[in-house]
Amino acid sequence: MVGATAGISENWSTSMLPLIMKRAAENGFGIGLAEAIERMANGPRVADVLDLARKLPHLTAAWSELQSRLAVYQVVASRPWMRAAQQYNARKPQGGEAGESAGWRAQLGAWNELANEELIANLRSEEFLVAQKKLLQAATEFSARQLAVLDTIAAALGIPTQRDFDEVTCQLTELRREMRALEGRVGASARPKPQGEA
Numbered sequence: 001m002v003g004a005t006a007g008i009s010e011n012w013s014t015s016m017l018p019l020i021m022k023r024a025a026e027n028g029f030g031i032g033l034a035e036a037i038e039r040m041a042n043g044p045r046v047a048d049v050l051d052l053a054r055k056l057p058h059l060t061a062a063w064s065e066l067q068s069r070l071a072v073y074q075v076v077a078s079r080p081w082m083r084a085a086q087q088y089n090a091r092k093p094q095g096g097e098a099g100e101s102a103g104w105r106a107q108l109g110a111w112n113e114l115a116n117e118e119l120i121a122n123l124r125s126e127e128f129l130v131a132q133k134k135l136l137q138a139a140t141e142f143s144a145r146q147l148a149v150l151d152t153i154a155a156a157l158g159i160p161t162q163r164d165f166d167e168v169t170c171q172l173t174e175l176r177r178e179m180r181a182l183e184g185r186v187g188a189s190a191r192p193k194p195q196g197e198a
Contacts, residue, residue: 052152059149062142069131069138076131080118087114 088111122128147162154161 052149052156055145055149055152059142059145062138062145066135066138066142069135073131073135076128077122080122081115084111084115084118087118 091110091114092107151161151163
């Protein structure tokens, strides 16, 4: 497999790479492409590595905080299920004819009623709201730290970041909107006017 892979990459570099580079130079973006390839070949600069080294501990701390907030949230979110199970077991008839004659639909209805009451009470509790708020804050902080690390890596390698793609997407959406408005104006002006209008 290693030999076959080496042969494929060698064939590609001798046959396709010169053609791609020639086309890129002819189309006018060869200079930017050549700089990007050269930057990728040279690897990250020392400043990029130091910047990444400063951001990774922040990312690790944010991940740890997210995991601890998630654990607290799961504890708070699991309590109503345990309370509902305890209440259901305390209320239902224990074995015998009475328990079996109630039927599974009645038992399921009793369980649903208890579970709904406990879940609604838990969702409205201060403890749940605080745990949910802290979890969302930790998730947002982790996402921001993750984007910062990805932006640093992308800048070091000379590749576009998510922000670049978002900006291009916004510009493309705006251009499409302008094109539709322009097509509407051109279509309206090209329609023949009735005989009475000048």
